[in-house]
Amino acid sequence: ETGVTQTPRHLVMGMTNKKSLKCEQHLGHNAMYWYKQSAKKPLELMFVYSLEERVENNSVPSRFSPECPNSSHLFLHLHTLQPEDSALYLCASSQDWGTPGSGYTFGSGTRLTVV
Amino acid sequence: AQTVTQSQPEMSVQEAETVTLSCTYDTSESDYYLFWYKQPPSRQMILVIRQEAYKQQNATENRFSVNFQKAAKSFSLKISDSQLGDAAMYFCASGGSQGNLIFGKGTKLSVKP
Numbered sequence: 655e656t657g658v659t660q661t662p663r664h665l666v667m668g669m670t671n672k673k674s675l676k677c678e679q680h681l682g683h684n685a686m687y688w689y690k691q692s693a694k695k696p697l698e699l700m701f702v703y704s705l706e707e708r709v710e711n712n713s714v715p716s717r718f719s720p721e722c723p724n725s726s727h728l729f730l731h732l733h734t735l736q737p738e739d740s741a742l743y744l745c746a747s748s749q750d751w752g753t754p755g756s757g758y759t760f761g762s763g764t765r766l767t768v769v
Numbered sequence: 770a771q772t773v774t775q776s777q778p779e780m781s782v783q784e785a786e787t788v789t790l791s792c793t794y795d796t797s798e799s800d801y802y803l804f805w806y807k808q809p810p811s812r813q814m815i816l817v818i819r820q821e822a823y824k825q826q827n828a829t830e831n832r833f834s835v836n837f838q839k840a841a842k843s844f845s846l847k848i849s850d851s852q853l854g855d856a857a858m859y860f861c862a863s864g865g866s867q868g869n870l871i872f873g874k875g876t877k878l879s880v881k882p
Contacts, residue, residue: 687869694778694874695874696773696871696872696873696874696875697860697872699869699871702869710869742812744812744814746814752866753866754801754802754864754865754866754869754870755802755819755821755864757802757804757816757819757864757870758814758816758870759816760806760813760814760815761813762811762812762813763812763813765812
């Protein structure tokens with residue numbers, strides 16, 4: 655399998671639930687990213703991992719907890735979310751962090767609805 | 770800080786015609802890249818075209834080309850011979866040595882048959 659794969663494609667969760675989003679890439683990339691895409695807003699960068707280490711956390715609330723167990727996998731653990739957290743969550747990868755020339759490869763996203 | 774501005778929330782084009790999507794950006798970096806991404810209803814962001822800021826020649830990929838005006842910090846996308854499959858959200862993005870791509874709010878392109 656090639657590219658960036660995200661699961662699940664859709665997720666509905668209650669505010670007291672705990673769930674996780676999964677991202678997987680088999681491109682040999684060393685950097686992975688979580689973005690939040692809300693209607694009529696620019697894509698918001700949430701977290702950046704480079705060589706499995708978190709290098710950036712853009713003031714994201716602690717109810718979002720990322721995990722990068724290896725260079726191919728990235729998770730976003732969710733707990734006690736709010737309705738305003740409903741959005742499309744996109745995962746992306748790039749060859750290396752700090753060398754944007756090749757651009758990012760994106761997954762198809764997880765559409766999250768918090769009820 | 771980098772910023773990317775897309776001033777056209779929506780655009781429409783007739784099939785087979787040409788359309789230009791606008792993008793302006795601001796960056797303090799001297800070495801950076803500019804991108805256009807397409808996001809169809811399938812939601813996956815697809816790289817359409819890339820421009821290296823130090824190259825004066827405008828990038829071209831088949832029916833897609835850019836007009837890169839470095840002094841004006843403008844990076845517009847021209848789609849020639851528009852096809853129904855071009856209908857999507859288009860995002861302009863800028864990236865430098867700090868590593869992260871900064872995206873605009875997007876332009877929704879409709880293609881009329």
